[in-house]
Amino acid sequence: xxxxxxxxxxxxxxxxxxxxxxxxxxxxxxxxxxxxxxxxxxxxxxxxxxxxxxxxxxxxxxxxxxxxxxxxxxxxxxxxxxxxxxxxxxxxxxxxxxxxxxxxxxxxxxxxxxxxxxxxxxxxxxxxxxxxxxxxxxxxxxxxxxxxxxxxxxxxxxxxxxxxxxxxxxxxxxxxxxxxxxxxxxxxxxxxxxxxxxxxxxxxxxxxxxxxxxxxxxxxxxxxxxxxxxxxxxxxxxxxxxxxxxxxxxxxxxxxxxxxxxxxxxxxxxxxxxxxxxxxxxxxxxxxxxxxxxxxxxxxxxxxxxxxxxxxxxxx
Amino acid sequence: xxxxxxxxxxxxxxxxxxxxxxxxxxxxxxxxxxxxxxxxxxxxxxxxxxxxxxxxxxxxxxxxxxxxxxxxxxxxxxxxxxxxxxxxxxxxxxxxxxxxxxxxxxxxxxxxxxxxxxxxxxxxxxxxxxxxxxxxxxxxxxxxxxxxxxxxxxxxxxxxxxxxxxxxxxxxxxxxxxxxxxxxxxxxxxxxxxxxxxxxxxxxxxxxxxxxxxxxxxxxxxxxxxxxxxxxxxxxxxxxxxxxxxxxxxxxxxxxxxxxxxxxxxxxxxxxxxxxxxxxxxxxxxxxxxxxxxxxxxxxxxxxxxxxxxxxxxxxxxxxxxxxxxxxxxxxxx
Amino acid sequence: xxxxxxxxxxxxxxxxxxxxxxxxxxxxxxxxxxxxxxxxxxxxxxxxxxxxxxxxxxxxxxxxxxxxxxxxxxxxxxxxxxxxxxxxxxxxxxxxxxxxxxxxxxxxxxxxxxxxxxxxxxxxxxxxxxxxxxxxxxxxxxxxxxxxxxxxxxxxxxxxxxxxxxxxxxxxxxxxxxxxxxxxxxxxxxxxxxxxxxxxxxxxxxxxxxxxxxxxxxxxxxxxxxxxxxxxxxxxxxxxxxxxxxxxxxxxxxxxxxxxxxxxxxxxxxxxxxxxxxxxxxxxxxxxxxx
Numbered sequence: 001x002x003x004x005x006x007x008x009x010x011x012x013x014x015x016x017x018x019x020x021x022x023x024x025x026x027x028x029x030x031x032x033x034x035x036x037x038x039x040x041x042x043x044x045x046x047x048x049x050x051x052x053x054x055x056x057x058x059x060x061x062x063x064x065x066x067x068x069x070x071x072x073x074x075x076x077x078x079x080x081x082x083x084x085x086x087x088x089x090x091x092x093x094x095x096x097x098x099x100x101x102x103x104x105x106x107x108x109x110x111x112x113x114x115x116x117x118x119x120x121x122x123x124x125x126x127x128x129x130x131x132x133x134x135x136x137x138x139x140x141x142x143x144x145x146x147x148x149x150x151x152x153x154x155x156x157x158x159x160x161x162x163x164x165x166x167x168x169x170x171x172x173x174x175x176x177x178x179x180x181x182x183x184x185x186x187x188x189x190x191x192x193x194x195x196x197x198x199x200x201x202x203x204x205x206x207x208x209x210x211x212x213x214x215x216x217x218x219x220x221x222x223x224x225x226x227x228x229x230x231x232x233x234x235x236x237x238x239x240x241x242x243x244x245x246x247x248x249x250x251x252x253x254x255x256x257x258x259x260x261x262x263x264x265x266x267x268x269x270x271x272x273x274x275x276x277x278x279x280x281x282x283x284x285x286x287x288x289x290x291x292x293x294x295x296x297x298x299x300x301x302x303x304x305x306x307x308x309x310x311x312x313x314x315x316x
Numbered sequence: 317x318x319x320x321x322x323x324x325x326x327x328x329x330x331x332x333x334x335x336x337x338x339x340x341x342x343x344x345x346x347x348x349x350x351x352x353x354x355x356x357x358x359x360x361x362x363x364x365x366x367x368x369x370x371x372x373x374x375x376x377x378x379x380x381x382x383x384x385x386x387x388x389x390x391x392x393x394x395x396x397x398x399x400x401x402x403x404x405x406x407x408x409x410x411x412x413x414x415x416x417x418x419x420x421x422x423x424x425x426x427x428x429x430x431x432x433x434x435x436x437x438x439x440x441x442x443x444x445x446x447x448x449x450x451x452x453x454x455x456x457x458x459x460x461x462x463x464x465x466x467x468x469x470x471x472x473x474x475x476x477x478x479x480x481x482x483x484x485x486x487x488x489x490x491x492x493x494x495x496x497x498x499x500x501x502x503x504x505x506x507x508x509x510x511x512x513x514x515x516x517x518x519x520x521x522x523x524x525x526x527x528x529x530x531x532x533x534x535x536x537x538x539x540x541x542x543x544x545x546x547x548x549x550x551x552x553x554x555x556x557x558x559x560x561x562x563x564x565x566x567x568x569x570x571x572x573x574x575x576x577x578x579x580x581x582x583x584x585x586x587x588x589x590x591x592x593x594x595x596x597x598x599x600x601x602x603x604x605x606x607x608x609x610x611x612x613x614x615x616x617x618x619x620x621x622x623x624x625x626x627x628x629x630x631x632x633x634x635x636x637x638x639x640x641x642x643x644x645x646x647x648x649x650x
Numbered sequence: 651x652x653x654x655x656x657x658x659x660x661x662x663x664x665x666x667x668x669x670x671x672x673x674x675x676x677x678x679x680x681x682x683x684x685x686x687x688x689x690x691x692x693x694x695x696x697x698x699x700x701x702x703x704x705x706x707x708x709x710x711x712x713x714x715x716x717x718x719x720x721x722x723x724x725x726x727x728x729x730x731x732x733x734x735x736x737x738x739x740x741x742x743x744x745x746x747x748x749x750x751x752x753x754x755x756x757x758x759x760x761x762x763x764x765x766x767x768x769x770x771x772x773x774x775x776x777x778x779x780x781x782x783x784x785x786x787x788x789x790x791x792x793x794x795x796x797x798x799x800x801x802x803x804x805x806x807x808x809x810x811x812x813x814x815x816x817x818x819x820x821x822x823x824x825x826x827x828x829x830x831x832x833x834x835x836x837x838x839x840x841x842x843x844x845x846x847x848x849x850x851x852x853x854x855x856x857x858x859x860x861x862x863x864x865x866x867x868x869x870x871x872x873x874x875x876x877x878x879x880x881x882x883x884x885x886x887x888x889x890x891x892x893x894x895x896x897x898x899x900x901x902x903x904x905x906x907x908x909x910x911x912x913x914x915x916x917x918x919x920x921x922x923x924x925x926x927x928x929x930x931x932x933x934x935x936x937x938x939x940x941x
């Protein structure tokens with residue numbers, strides 16, 4: 001258990017080093033970028049700016065500053081605007097959080113019953129149809145799915161807004177209306193993935209001797225699947241949720257961009273376009289941390305849900 | 317014994333495995349037997365002889381690619397093969413129970429054993445959750461589990477092999493079945509535990525008058541448990557006889573080989589058979605005529621050409637499927 | 651069943667015509683999708699012969715025209731022929747994805763084989779690095795890299811290839827370890843064969859089926875990444891256009907003419923679908939062979 005947490009922390013540190021190293025290896029100078037094409041800027045001004053942003057110090061010292069700041073909750077200042085990175089992220093994190101949680105919840109809600117239905121008769125025609133459909137779903141990059149959804153529901157039918165965002169605390173109804181298409185686009189890809197994992201696990205679970213025992217006890221088919229097979233299948237499938245979350249997070253970057261949602265993903269894209277590395281590196285690291293943390297939580301959850309692993313932990 | 321009185325009557329049971337492209341492999345071939353109330357029958361044979369599949373077919377638990385193609389299974393008056401869905405569910409676990417091989421994998425690893433037993437009780441009785449819980453403790457105590465309350469809260473992996481087997485037995489008994497099928501209930505247990513489990517099963521069959529079928533490859537275990545033994549070879553019954561008769565004078569060469577009794581002085585053969593030579597046949601590669609002929613020391617031409625029918629033995633004490641059963645009997649008796 | 655049938659299997663009766671037709675090799679899912687992919691590649695390579703218009707030729711008079719005999723997919727905001735633009739865009743996408751797959755293959759197999767051969771600390775170090783790289787969502791990492799190194803066809807192929815390398819390395823390592831545990835490898839080592847020779851002569855050929863699966867997965871991944879980057883403007887820059895760039899342009903004119911976005915979107919979707927199917931079927935096949 002402790003090893004598992006330590007691994008996650010190490011992973012996060014390694015990730016921060018990689019992100020930092022890549023961004024420092026760049027040829028472009030963010031100060032020049034920030035000043036843009038402003039004419040007649042003296043070398044003095046440039047130097048002062050570099051000093052302000054800490055860019056005059058050694059790479060190692062800069063990394064130290066960055067990580068030290070992160071640990072204190074001070075994420076630095078944007079190279080591009082005068083805003084502090086903390087503020088920028090603070091404004092945006094809620095949207096991304098809401099989008100991700102709603103999409104994952106939607107995917108699970110769609111996927112679990114579908115997987116159960118598919119696993120009831122493996123290789124039957126329903127199973128085949130579901131498998132073909134999910135194979136198509138998995139081929140959709142979320143932003144391509146977004147385009148299709150936009151064409152149908154915004155351009156053609158005009159039911160749902162194509163762009164924009166209303167925060168949850170302003171108007172719940174409008175907030176949800178703006179959330180429908182983005183989360184549907186993400187779920188269109190994530191749900192088939194879950195279906196695939198869960199169906200495979202279910203089919204395997206249904207083949208186990210304890211299922212035969214349950215049938216031999218006279219347990220009705222539906223209860224056999226739900227009470228005996230599904231619980232056993234969900235445990236291994238749970239580990240794939242981390243992966244799904246990663247997919248959703250990666251997909252959310254572009255989906256936010258397509259639908260003009262003010263989230264971390266669109267912030268990342270904007271700062272990448274502006275070469276605002278102070279913001280970019282922190283946003284990327286934050287999203288990585290979210291991903292690593294989710295996999296960690298899911299792993300630990302799986303351990304507490306599985307009595308076999310629970311005993312092992314108690315022994316250790 | 318007339319079939320009408322039998323607790324369990326299996327007639328002409330045939331099971332095949334679909335091997336794809338219309339090919340069917342015979343797994344169980346035309347098996348018939350009856351077990352009376354309170355009687356204990358042993359079904360013995362090497363692994364792969366079709367014993368377990370016979371039991372699974374009786375329970376209606378065969379999975380693809382296996383399926384029953386012919387025969388009937390009667391539980392008292394009830395035709396099990398005609399039942400589907402809920403009706404089948406009421407009988408399975410209610411009137412007929414089974415103890416499976418490998419209790420570790422046959423118990424759900426994520427449910428407490430007490431819950432797994434009370435699930436059966438609640439499916440087949442109208443007891444409340446609390447009453448069922450009390451009944452679970454009774455059952456656990458009855459199958460010899462001390463500290464039943466603590467053990468009921470345990471998960472399967474927290475129990476010893478013998479303990480898990482007792483849990484399986486308690487679960488199978490929980491709805492008071494008329495028939496209990498026990499599939500290798502003592503394998504993977506140490507000798508002392510084996511004996512205790514067998515004693516437990518015998519006691520249960522006496523006290524509750526449960527008809528039992530014990531599937532085993534261990535003739536020693538079968539001898540201590542059964543009053544009648546049926547021997548299977550390559551999916552067929554080759555001999556059936558009361559236990560004493562079978563052990564004293566096996567009529568089929570295969571039974572004889574199983575018992576390692578070929579060194580009997582009265583036999584005309586010069587050489588003893590310490591073990592059974594050769595391998596048990598695979599379902600797709602059965603020999604013509606009598607399936608046992610490639611391994612049989614007495615095999616003649618007729619054994620290759622014709623399959624011997626399972627017929628009542630000359631002295632009326634059982635059934636045997638061998639062309640030379642009679643001849644060998646005469647030789648034996650001088 | 652008659653007992654005289656010694657095999658126990660029912661022999662098939664003499665084949666009728668229908669039966670013989672049925673026995674002809676049936677088109678498999680793998681065959682169909684691989685065939686379609688091949689067809690697509692050929693079509694893209696032959697774009698100059700197939701397209702009747704220059705993809706760069708502007709004709710404002712016919713901007714946003716619908717599908718017609720002259721312009722199968724219609725025209726864009728500048729009156730350029732969309733069919734030609736999609737075909738030529740596909741060539742760029744193909745070039746970048748192909749390059750990325752190649753980079754991922756070379757880098758990934760070297761990485762994985764090295765880890766498998768060296769074991770110990772080298773293995774640990776290489777695989778931990780791979781883990782760390784895989785913990786960063788690919789698209790975010792791509793954003794970081796492209797914004798650092800700039801967008802060019804070469805950079806895109808390199809960056810995407812490097813991003814796909816860790817998973818390939820993982821797979822290559824496990825294949826190598828599996829092959830090395832087999833008898834032929836021990837025998838070859840016992841006969842004094844040199845490791846590098848073994849690697850190229852024995853391990854690599856045996857790893858090919860699984861590497862092919864990985865290549866198909868990588869190709870799909872590369873296409874998604876390339877399209878994503880171009881879509882946000884960090885990939886292929888106008889006037890050049892890959893499918894991602896075209897999709898971005900179409901997206902900007904979604905309310906004027908939604909058909910604009912449909913064609914590049916469909917091209918991306920269908921190609922990825924075919925690649926996924928090929929990867930799945932190949933994977934199932936090489937697994938089946940192993941069992």
